Amino acid sequence: MRSYSKPTLLAIGWLGLMLFFALFGWILPFKEWNYVFEDDLEMGLFSSGHILGTDSNGYDLLASIVAGTRMSIFIAVAAVGLGGLIGSVLGIFSAYVRGKVDTVMVTLFNVGLSVPNLVLALALVSVLATNVDINQAVPTWRRVMVLIISLTIILIPILGRIARGATMSWAGREFVTAARSMGMKDIKIITKHIVPNVLPALIAVAFLAVGVVIIAEASLSILGVGIPDGASWGGMIARGRNDLEYAPHTLYVPLFFLALTVISTNHLGDVVRSKLDSREAKV
Amino acid sequence: MAGSGTAHMRNTVDAVLTVRDLTVEFRTGRDKVVRAVSGLSFDVIKGETLAIVGESGCGKTTLARAVLQLPPPNSGEVVFDGTDLTTLPKENLRSARTSMQMIFQDPISSLDPRMTVQQLIDEPLEIWGRGDRAERAERINNLLNNVGLDPELVLNRRSYEFSGGQCQRISIARALALDPRMLICDEPVSALDVSIQAQILNLLQDMKDRFGLTMIFISHDLAVVKAVSNRVIVMYLGKICEVAPPETLYAKPAHHYTKALLDSVPVADPTRQRKATLLQGEPPSPMNPPTGCRFRTRCNAASAMCAEQEPQLREVAPGQFVACHHPIS
Amino acid sequence: MSSLLSVKGMNINFDTSRGLLEAVRNVDLEIPAGMSVGVVGESGSGKTVMCRAAMGLLQGSNVKRSGKVVFDGRELTAMSKSEVREQFGSGMAMIFQDPMTALNPVRRIGSQVSEGLRVRLGMSKKDALARSKELLELVRIPNAAAVLKLFPFQLSGGMRQRVMIAIAISCSPKLLFADEPTTALDVTVQAQILQLLRELREDLKMSMVLVTHDLGVVAGNTDYVAVMYAGEVVEFAETKKLFADMRMPYTEALLESIPTIDQKSGARLAVIAGRLPDPTDRGAGCSFAPRCKYAQDKCRNEHPELKQDPDGHLYRCWFPIGEAK
Ligand SMILES: Nc1ncnc2c1ncn2[C@@H]1O[C@H](COP(=O)(O)OP(=O)(O)O)[C@@H](O)[C@H]1O
Ligand code: SF4
Ligand code: SF4
Ligand SMILES: [Mg+2]
Numbered sequence: 001m002r003s004y005s006k007p008t009l010l011a012i013g014w015l016g017l018m019l020f021f022a023l024f025g026w027i028l029p030f031k032e033w034n035y036v037f038e039d040d041l042e043m044g045l046f047s048s049g050h051i052l053g054t055d056s057n058g059y060d061l062l063a064s065i066v067a068g069t070r071m072s073i074f075i076a077v078a079a080v081g082l083g084g085l086i087g088s089v090l091g092i093f094s095a096y097v098r099g100k101v102d103t104v105m106v107t108l109f110n111v112g113l114s115v116p117n118l119v120l121a122l123a124l125v126s127v128l129a130t131n132v133d134i135n136q137a138v139p140t141w142r143r144v145m146v147l148i149i150s151l152t153i154i155l156i157p158i159l160g161r162i163a164r165g166a167t168m169s170w171a172g173r174e175f176v177t178a179a180r181s182m183g184m185k186d187i188k189i190i191t192k193h194i195v196p197n198v199l200p201a202l203i204a205v206a207f208l209a210v211g212v213v214i215i216a217e218a219s220l221s222i223l224g225v226g227i228p229d230g231a232s233w234g235g236m237i238a239r240g241r242n243d244l245e246y247a248p249h250t251l252y253v254p255l256f257f258l259a260l261t262v263i264s265t266n267h268l269g270d271v272v273r274s275k276l277d278s279r280e281a282k283v
Numbered sequence: 284m285a286g287s288g289t290a291h292m293r294n295t296v297d298a299v300l301t302v303r304d305l306t307v308e309f310r311t312g313r314d315k316v317v318r319a320v321s322g323l324s325f326d327v328i329k330g331e332t333l334a335i336v337g338e339s340g341c342g343k344t345t346l347a348r349a350v351l352q353l354p355p356p357n358s359g360e361v362v363f364d365g366t367d368l369t370t371l372p373k374e375n376l377r378s379a380r381t382s383m384q385m386i387f388q389d390p391i392s393s394l395d396p397r398m399t400v401q402q403l404i405d406e407p408l409e410i411w412g413r414g415d416r417a418e419r420a421e422r423i424n425n426l427l428n429n430v431g432l433d434p435e436l437v438l439n440r441r442s443y444e445f446s447g448g449q450c451q452r453i454s455i456a457r458a459l460a461l462d463p464r465m466l467i468c469d470e471p472v473s474a475l476d477v478s479i480q481a482q483i484l485n486l487l488q489d490m491k492d493r494f495g496l497t498m499i500f501i502s503h504d505l506a507v508v509k510a511v512s513n514r515v516i517v518m519y520l521g522k523i524c525e526v527a528p529p530e531t532l533y534a535k536p537a538h539h540y541t542k543a544l545l546d547s548v549p550v551a552d553p554t555r556q557r558k559a560t561l562l563q564g565e566p567p568s569p570m571n572p573p574t575g576c577r578f579r580t581r582c583n584a585a586s587a588m589c590a591e592q593e594p595q596l597r598e599v600a601p602g603q604f605v606a607c608h609h610p611i612s
Numbered sequence: 613m614s615s616l617l618s619v620k621g622m623n624i625n626f627d628t629s630r631g632l633l634e635a636v637r638n639v640d641l642e643i644p645a646g647m648s649v650g651v652v653g654e655s656g657s658g659k660t661v662m663c664r665a666a667m668g669l670l671q672g673s674n675v676k677r678s679g680k681v682v683f684d685g686r687e688l689t690a691m692s693k694s695e696v697r698e699q700f701g702s703g704m705a706m707i708f709q710d711p712m713t714a715l716n717p718v719r720r721i722g723s724q725v726s727e728g729l730r731v732r733l734g735m736s737k738k739d740a741l742a743r744s745k746e747l748l749e750l751v752r753i754p755n756a757a758a759v760l761k762l763f764p765f766q767l768s769g770g771m772r773q774r775v776m777i778a779i780a781i782s783c784s785p786k787l788l789f790a791d792e793p794t795t796a797l798d799v800t801v802q803a804q805i806l807q808l809l810r811e812l813r814e815d816l817k818m819s820m821v822l823v824t825h826d827l828g829v830v831a832g833n834t835d836y837v838a839v840m841y842a843g844e845v846v847e848f849a850e851t852k853k854l855f856a857d858m859r860m861p862y863t864e865a866l867l868e869s870i871p872t873i874d875q876k877s878g879a880r881l882a883v884i885a886g887r888l889p890d891p892t893d894r895g896a897g898c899s900f901a902p903r904c905k906y907a908q909d910k911c912r913n914e915h916p917e918l919k920q921d922p923d924g925h926l927y928r929c930w931f932p933i934g935e936a937k
Binding site: 178181193 | 348351353377378380381383384385387388389392393394395396397406407410411454457461
């Protein structure tokens with residue numbers, strides 16, 4: 001009964017592989033991603049021992065990709081999860097309550113949306129992830145945390161507004177008034193009638209957001225405020241950029257993984273969206 | 284008081300619901316206010332069906348919701364069974380509402396698409412802890428049988444698998460679950476085929492007789508309420524134009540608006556097409572209603588007086604009250 | 613009289629997960645030039661599918677169709693898709709039940725009304741807008757110049773339907789399909805829209821197919837009526853004759869079930885018991901037999917053929933009203 005098109009199956013397959021890298025990458029027989037193969041600098045694609053080659057530091061690119069997947073996917077999922085959670089709680093609540101609360105919330109969302117994403121992230125990261133003592137390096141875990149928080153803050157108004165819009169349309173349906181007239185409590189109405197109906201729309205957007213976040217993380221790394229020396233796709237792109245002339249694959253390999261992943265999440269977002277539309281057409 | 288008057292109030296102890304001077308406003312902009320219901324009063328006597336008729340936007344739905352306090356009116360009293368609902372604390376209101384249930388216009392949108400019929404009708408019973416699981420299941424079966432649906436066939440299906448008429452039956456079963464004393468039906472048949480309308484109207488009539496309900500029945504179509512109502516209120520832009528028993532109202536409408544509404548009902552007979560001029564245009568915005576009589580901008584009989592003075596309800600025949608300076612006689 | 617549109621032996625089936633759904637069965641229909649023909653039946657009786665198929669608008673991989681449609685002397689069913697498309701606007705046009713979903717919510721009224729004028733008639737933007745204003749005035753929209761700048765949600769249902777009508781008549785079609793144009797509207801607005809359609813039809817010499825579930829709407833607004841039941845045309849006659857001398861038990865039941873202002877208050881209303889039969893399971897006999905008060909054994913076993921009275925009145929019934937049983 002459920003049948004998926006070829007592109008959809010490919011997207012699911014690809015994201016499955018990425019998820020496997022992220023969760024179980026450690027069982028693969030690789031050395032540390034930043035183990036330096038001193039004799040194997042800048043090896044090309046499909047070299048023996050290094051399927052995807054090595055970069056100018058002597059890092060194995062496949063090992064870097066696998067470790068980078070863990071980091072990039074972790075950042076994306078954490079930011080989208082947190083942003084989605086906070087955003088939808090705020091959006092659903094303000095759309096349901098309406099009135100002043102809603103006006104204030106809409107204003108806040110709009111302010112958040114009016115600042116260009118990258119500028120906002122840049123500002124947040126540079127404020128939060130710099131040390132007073134400039135000679136002391138900021139530990140990677142702290143940079144990651146800051147990155148997640150910044151991206152979450154960017155996502156809250158985006159996802160919040162979508163949750164708010166969806167709630168508005170569902171809360172206006174008469175079954176919500178019917179539930180009230182039966183004496184159902186508001187909190188119950190929200191959890192039982194609003195959330196389950198709003199959720200599919202949010203999931204569709206969350207897929208798109210994962211793609212956006214992966215790109216944002218990469219962009220920040222290139223700008224030097226992400227984790228440029230760390231194991232993330234953004235970090236790899238930032239490093240590979242310098243070697244574009246003599247070892248272009250060190251840039252193309254992470255770009256390829258990033259692009260395919262973003263295309264896959266976008267495609268799946270569209271699929272969920274259209275499933276939803278056809279369901280709504282029936283409703 | 285502006286326009287409506289209270290001459291039609293019966294002030295008897297039999298009144299289940301008495302609404303006095305009800306006003307509902309919506310804020311639509313910085314300092315723009317729409318007064319959807321304007322100082323309206325009426326009463327409903329036990330066992331009676333009161334019909335409220337008027338064009339879209341005249342405030343019928345707002346009125347019905349204000350009675351249920353969804354949302355509460357800006358001013359006025361809503362006395363149900365001796366208690367003024369507008370002053371009731373939230374928790375008491377929640378339980379008071381259960382004895383007044385509502386049927387909505389859009390049969391599909393009034394049912395949560397994610398829930399099965401079983402869950403839909405169980406919901407009110409569950410909220411109020413009426414009986415254990417087995418008792419509730421039994422009650423759901425009874426309710427479905429009452430509204431002419433076969434429980435075995437419908438229990439596990441969802442609203443979008445049903446036609447509009449069937450959805451309306453499900454809504455009625457759900458509304459009856461809590462043994463309400465009063466049913467407020469907001470255009471319950473307007474979204475249905477004419478051939479299905481009669482089925483639902485008969486069903487509502489049966490349920491009313493069987494459970495001793497009192498009803499408010501809202502419609503934009505005078506033809507629909509003829510058979511079911513004991514008293515009809517014709518409304519225009521948030522106010523009452525005319526109140527009368529159906530026999531009088533349909534035979535001798537006294538308000539020009541009532542006459543216009545009657546004339547717009549299609550007649551299923553090619554040889555009896557009315558030549559009467561139609562009601563022109565649409566109602567003016569309730570944001571700034573016309574002075575004096577609100578209907579004057581569309582009324583053929585309007586005089587200078589109609590622009591200056593607001594007509595008050597007065598009795599022109601036994602039980603027939605009209606708010607018009609120059610009623611049709 | 614010549615017919616503008618002629619449908620012969622139309623069958624439309626849909627492949628569905630529940631089996632073959634027979635939506636339109638063996639329909640013959642003639643729309644005489646300059647006339648208005650009502651198509652009446654309950655929701656699900658096949659009215660909309662029949663009209664869309666007649667217009668060549670029915671799409672989808674699961675559609676199976678047969679039959680012949682001739683419009684204005686040309687066989688539509690033999691034309692290519694783009695040739696059929698050529699017909700839209702100047703040949704045939706359509707208005708729908710829900711003008712909100714038929715209009716684009718994010719484009720101004722002016723650009724939506726002028727689109728056909730620019731694309732089909734090749735008008736300049738300025739001319740098209742000026743003509744749009746005239747069209748809005750033609751459909752009696754007050755303050756037309758201001759309305760051109762509005763979005764659909766800023767208009768009432770009645771006004772939106774008028775805009776739809778303005779779009780439909782913008783390229784002077786010969787035939788207008790109106791699919792339940794007043795079902796979503798108040799009775800007062802319905803009366804206005806029907807009057808408008810009557811007048812436009814006369815002024816523009818346009819033919820019309822008026823689809824509705826309400827025999828009351830048909831009575832004052834059509835010259836001929838086709839009654840559909842379970843995908844078939846079960847009765848066809850001049851409107852006056854149909855109401856004066858109904859032959860089909862279904863049409864009679866449909867008429868009796870309409871709530872009217874003449875009925876006694878407190879009286880029980882007449883209803884058609886039961887519901888339309890399952891469209892994937894067409895039985896052997898008359899489709900209406902399970903609900904028909906005149907049904908006899910023959911009705912349940914043999915499918916009634918189309919019969920014709922000398923005056924051209926068509927019906928599909930073994931025991932028509934007014935004949936000795
Ligand atoms: N939430 C709202 N905000 C602003 N205006 C509203 C709202 N609800 C209803 N109105 C306005 O109140 C008036 C009465 O509406 P309503 O009670 O729905 O009329 P009816 O039920 O008779 O069609 C209309 O002008 C409508 O636009
Ligand atoms: S005659 Fe005057 S008061 Fe009466 S309905 Fe017309 S405008 Fe109103
Ligand atoms: S054929 Fe028989 S069942 Fe069918 S409509 Fe005629 S009398 Fe009724
Ligand atoms: Mg309403």
